[in-house]
Amino acid sequence: MRIQKKPVVDLGCCNQCGVCIDLAPHAFEINDAGYVDVRPLDRYEDDEDILEAVKNCPQDCISWE
Template sequence: MSVQKKPVIDLGCCIECGVCIDLAPHAFEINDAGYVDIRPLDSYEDDEDILEAVKNCPKDCIAWE
């Protein structure tokens, strides 16, 4: 069984620009505290929208865990 990678957000550098939410709204959201959060999904790795969101984050705050 392979371990699934998941995106994680460094909230310390996130400027809440919304690029990730615009590109992959099924995977990213603003939580009740006003921060960007990862929505629970079965798989993240092969999702082109998520890969684009990671690539286009202006502060490079999204990494793979």
């Protein structure tokens, strides 16, 4: 069985620019506290929009866990 990876946002370097939300709104959102959260999904790593969001984060705050 293959272990699924998921994106994780480092809130210490995230400046809430919104690039991840623009590119993959189904996977990222701003929570009530004003921080970026990863929405619960069944799969993340095969999703081209999520891969683009990780690649295009200007602060490189999104990594895989």
